Amino acid sequence: FNHDYFVDCFGKLLDEVEELGWSSSVVFVMDNEKHHKEKPKDTPKGTWKKDDLYQACVKRCSDRPEDDDLEDLKETPR
Known part of the structure; x- marks a missing residue:
């Protein structure tokens, strides 16, 4: 599991949340894992x-x- 994989999965999750119309009522809570805070290359x-x-x-x-x-x-x- 690395940053690129996380970004890909999280992007898909955001798309699904948007499709379901939940974008105004969903909060994502993340810990301080390295792959959560890495900057794009x-x-x-x-x-x-x-x-x-x-x-x-x-x-x-x-x-x-x-x-x-x-x-x-x-x-x-x-």
Whole structure:
């Protein structure tokens, strides 16, 4: 049992809960197991270069509002 397996199973469980119409009344309680809190492999890290962090933000923010300007983020000094 690992993080990838957990994410797959939990995703299926969430889909089933949604199909049943229970999404507003279900609470999932999880303990502090490693596979519950692992981050996706493509999660940006603080050691990445600024341009790589910017590209990751652009990739993740593809559904952002039209008036949101990521160029401002790129130009902001650290």
